[in-house]
Amino acid sequence: MNPFGTEGPEPADRAVEERRGTAERFRKTDLPLARLWTYYYGLGGGIDEMSLDAYLHEALDIPAGQVALIAMAMTELMEGESL
Amino acid sequence: MTNPEPSLESFSALPQGAPAIQASPDMEGRLQELVLVSKDVISFLTDLAVLASARLSTPGNRIHTGVTVIRRKRPEALASSDAAARALDELQNGFGDGPCLTALRNGTTLLVPDLTDERRWAPYVKAAQENGVSSILAVPMDLSGEAEGVMNLYSGCSSGFTAEDISTAEAFASQAASSLRLVLRIAQLSEARNDLAIAMQSRTVIDMAIGAIMAENRCTRDAAFKILTKASSARNIKLREVAAAVISSISGEKQIDTYFDE
Numbered sequence: 001m002n003p004f005g006t007e008g009p010e011p012a013d014r015a016v017e018e019r020r021g022t023a024e025r026f027r028k029t030d031l032p033l034a035r036l037w038t039y040y041y042g043l044g045g046g047i048d049e050m051s052l053d054a055y056l057h058e059a060l061d062i063p064a065g066q067v068a069l070i071a072m073a074m075t076e077l078m079e080g081e082s083l
Numbered sequence: 084m085t086n087p088e089p090s091l092e093s094f095s096a097l098p099q100g101a102p103a104i105q106a107s108p109d110m111e112g113r114l115q116e117l118v119l120v121s122k123d124v125i126s127f128l129t130d131l132a133v134l135a136s137a138r139l140s141t142p143g144n145r146i147h148t149g150v151t152v153i154r155r156k157r158p159e160a161l162a163s164s165d166a167a168a169r170a171l172d173e174l175q176n177g178f179g180d181g182p183c184l185t186a187l188r189n190g191t192t193l194l195v196p197d198l199t200d201e202r203r204w205a206p207y208v209k210a211a212q213e214n215g216v217s218s219i220l221a222v223p224m225d226l227s228g229e230a231e232g233v234m235n236l237y238s239g240c241s242s243g244f245t246a247e248d249i250s251t252a253e254a255f256a257s258q259a260a261s262s263l264r265l266v267l268r269i270a271q272l273s274e275a276r277n278d279l280a281i282a283m284q285s286r287t288v289i290d291m292a293i294g295a296i297m298a299e300n301r302c303t304r305d306a307a308f309k310i311l312t313k314a315s316s317a318r319n320i321k322l323r324e325v326a327a328a329v330i331s332s333i334s335g336e337k338q339i340d341t342y343f344d345e
Contacts, residue, residue, distance in 0.1 A: 034275060038278040038282045039282065041282050042281060042282030042283070042284075042285035043289060044286055044290055044308065065305045068308075068312055072315070072316070072322060
């Protein structure tokens with residue numbers, strides 16, 4: 001599952017799992033990518049929309065801090081949606 | 084053009100290639116006008132429904148029109164020429180199935196000439212009859228994948244739609260579809276613009292708070308972010324509100340504005 005070899009299996013696994021979790025959550029929400037990116041940018045997010053897309057398709061690793069912001073953007077957007 | 088046969092399978096997908104002779108040239112101008120004056124998608128669709136009803140109604144046969152637009156698998160907008168059509172559309176969406184939703188899924192015109200002969204969608208058909216409907220014509224609108232739309236026409240007369248009515252309705256729907264695409268695109272762009280303006284505001288506040296935390300804790304930006312996000316999740320408060328609280332605790336400023344001119 002990890003194409004980048006065996007270096008640091010524990011944290012890498014966690015990152016893979018987190019990424020898969022976030023990607024899955026995104027697929028379930030049917031939130032438009034542009035809306036998520038804009039909101040994430042508003043939180044101070046630092047990666048561009050295309051990289052976000054790649055990350056959500058489990059094709060790109062990004063810094064842990066950005067992962068947390070993406071997850072937070074999704075949570076806050078969903079809260080707004082259910083109101 | 085042949086008349087639809089009233090059988091058990093009493094729906095007719097009309098032969099393609101019916102020339103759009105009924106589409107009068109001034110309709111183009113009317114629709115363009117509607118695009119320009121509509122405040123939002125709903126008001127455009129309402130005007131559209133009223134226009135369709137006016138065009139297809141005859142003295143003895145009043146046509147009620149509803150328009151449903153579905154985006155991201157959810158009915159995004161419902162509009163109608165009158166309360167009766169609205170109730171019927173909502174009824175159908177409530178049952179989750181019916182002639183209009185079927186027409187939408189198949190992308191073809193669907194005619195129910197007489198509800199008493201219709202065996203499909205039993206619960207909906209029964210409810211529609213109780214509301215005085217005898218025939219239904221559903222015409223899908225091709226929105227090129229941006230969304231899906233269907234125009235629902237209801238008549239109190241059995242066989243309330245002639246072959247000519249059907250081609251008029253189809254010609255109208257296909258003209259209306261391009262206007263609707265334009266309206267949807269404008270709505271999407273202005274929504275994106277609003278989202279972006281909100282993001283700018285929010286980002287200013289958050290970046291300021293991050294800077295303040297960095298200065299106070301002599302830490303990196305990442306570490307400051309971590310502190311802020313932790314505070315946000317622990318108290319279940321939005322990140323932007325935590326950031327605003329940080330700033331007002333330092334300087335007392337409650338309102339941080341970002342000017343965002345068009």
